[in-house]
Amino acid sequence: MHEKIAQIRSLLSELESDAIQEDNAVKFRAFSGLELPDIICDVVDLLMPELKPYELSFYIHFLRHSIIENGNPYIRVSRRGMQSGVVKSAYAGSTSGGKDADSGVASFKTVQQAIEGLEKIGAIRQEGEPNREGTLYRVRLPEEIEVCQHRRAEQAERPSIxxxxxxxxxxxxxxxxxxxxxxxxxxxxxxxxxxxxxxxxxxxxxxxxxxxxxxxxxxxxxxxxxxxxxxxxxxxxxxxxxxxx
Ligand SMILES: [Zn+2]
Missing domain, CATH: 1.10.30.50 (DNA Binding (I), subunit A)
Structure with a gap:
């Protein structure tokens, strides 16, 4: 649990330092009236309990390079890219789900399992047939994922304020x-x-x-x-x- 929160924190601080260093606030365009802190809260509260640690790492990686970075929910994923460089930072924090964790390179099986797990829960959806550059996925926000909607409804039933x-x-x-x-x-x-x-x-x-x-x-x-x-x-x-x- 602490490990997951540390991952989310590192994602947030990475985004924040980007915004400060490059002064490119405009780059992080608004998406459907949501705010980044709310998206992160939704991920932590609603989606994280449903995911295995390495699935969460991949989901955050997808989210960061799609909706958060450019307001566009689509990301093209090449298997080779996922296994090596791109996923390094997201994957390095995870201690389970692959024998190559120390090297920062996910095994093919790990990548495959993470993507299947995310598709099964509806966190990502494949769009069309894969081509030479990889497979196109539509990344869903927690609010669009059915299990998360149920979880939120359950929480809303408990009156808090x-x-x-x-x-x-x-x-x-x-x-x-x-x-x-x-x-x-x-x-x-x-x-x-x-x-x-x-x-x-x-x-x-x-x-x-x-x-x-x-x-x-x-x-x-x-x-x-x-x-x-x-x-x-x-x-x-x-x-x-x-x-x-
Ligand atoms: Zn200021």
């Missing part, structure tokens, strides 16, 4: 978060950078640790860079420092 609490929470509730991003026109309110649903984050003006709440008045849109620089310091300190530079 009241409708009033939902309405007031602009931090944890997806629909409400989007309202803040829209209010701020998808711009970082500190540095002005143009953001997308995948790169925007919310920042507490008064930190939760100092009694700040999740109301709309206490939240601002921030890029990851500004948000992590600010961490839990009060807004006044942060702005003073920014001005001084």
């Amino acid at each position: 009241t409708a009033t609490e939902r309405e007031a929470d602009f931090y944890n509730i997806r629909e409400n978060r989007i309202k803040i991003y829209e209010r701020d026109n998808y711009h970082c309110t500190y540095c002005g950078k143009q953001l997308t649903r995948f790169t925007a984050t919310l920042d507490h003006i008064t930190p939760v640790s100092e009694g700040g709440d999740n109301s709309a008045d206490n939240l601002k849109t921030a890029c990851l860079q500004c948000n992590s620089r600010k961490t839990a310091r009060p807004l006044g300190d942060f702005l003073a420092e920014t001005d001084a530079r």
Whole structure:
């Protein structure tokens, strides 16, 4: 379990550093109104319990190089590519599912089993016949996968928070978060950078640790860079420092 979470974290940090280094937030285009953190949460909560560790590694690899990277749910997979280079990073963290794990090269059998497992559960679907460059797959988001839909429905039956609490929470509730991003026109309110649903984050003006709440008045849109620089310091300190530079 910890291993899986570490994999998801490394995926997230990889994406984040891409966005920061290349300043290419626009590259991560919005896809069907979802946000990256929500997709990752769905993967962890709904899909991960259904997958074997190496299946998860492959799924994350597919997701990263399709929907997340270019907003397009299709990816062409060559068996040779999967066995060697491309899958190295995704595969290296997995300790089960292949005798070649140490070398970072998945065995043919491992690749085959992972792809079959993902197809069986409906996480990917083959499109058309394979050609010389490989096989085309349509990658599905957890919300499109039947077992995940069931799992979510089960979770929804257990009442966790009241409708009033939902309405007031602009931090944890997806629909409400989007309202803040829209209010701020998808711009970082500190540095002005143009953001997308995948790169925007919310920042507490008064930190939760100092009694700040999740109301709309206490939240601002921030890029990851500004948000992590600010961490839990009060807004006044942060702005003073920014001005001084
Ligand atoms: Zn910023």
